Amino acid sequence: MNIVLAQIADTSAVRNASRFQNEFLDSLGVFRPGPSINGYKNAKCFLTPKSSDEKLDTIYCSAYQGEVLVSLTAQAVRPMQTYAIGRLLQEQLDRIKDPGEAV
Template identity: 45%
Template sequence: MSGLGTRRGRVMAAAAGGLLLAAVVGAVGYTVDTVKDADRTAGAPVWALPRASADREKENPATGLSGALVPYRTEGWTRGPDLGEFGADVSLSGAHAAALSKEALSDLPRTQRKEMEKEIDRRHITGVAMRSYATTGGFHDGEQTGAATLSIVLTRMNQGAARSGANGRNEVFEALDVFEAGPSIKGHKNARCYRLPGESDEELDIMFCTASRGDVLVSATAEGVRPFGAKDVAALLTEQLDRLGGTGEAV
């Protein structure tokens, strides 16, 4: 297993062992190979947003939790790769999301699995909205960045659970010795990002960000070739949290 794969394995092991599942595990599992194999020629699109899809979004704008997700751009963050078995833009009911979360626990020992299944039920998940984004990179704020993908997952649950879920996930990353603090999220003190160390010799970089906004837990995972546009990811996450408003409702 590669160094990056080992690191990811350690993170997922920590998540399965103690981090409460607040989003659909595995549904945001776009692979490193997606970025590796992408055409990174300057100016060439990695994943293009079909015009028909963009037109449909204008005619039938998303509502509810999915309506709070940051829209795709015609330039910059366009439509990304599929999220596991789903498409790039996903909305699930709470019951469906909880069922998939429990299904993802199938490899855990029975006692631990049952405990986490009960915790999922206590979270009272009422809905999940997920969207993946992609960028070919370029020059931003005078810095060159490489191609990258980003997934954002919004999970609606009771407000206390959203807050504790974000704090718990951040504590896990804080305790791991394979990540360093990422960029801050302007205006959102409870948001945290963690990424591979800058001196890492990995070809790809990866960054995880978590925050809560009202009754919504916000999780973001970004992967990209170096030089990695961490500031661009942080800017999009800032916009996402701003769109949710103080109560977790879209503004």
């Protein structure tokens, strides 16, 4: 699993980068929808197409909170536990939104 946080002063650039990735992956029409991220409408996740000969799933997620762009990529043996990955992304976004709560 790989989670990348990029802090960029220009919040519109952050928003545009996340939207571009999400719209691009969606427009390809080959990815399966990933988990929804509760409380974060801008967060989107996509799973690689289901193929009978593939043994691995890959998930790509993109979201933003303020001036922080969050990208998550993970691979796992099928079937991937997408709920747990979605919760991890949600918790990361929660920490960015309210950094004082993390200990």
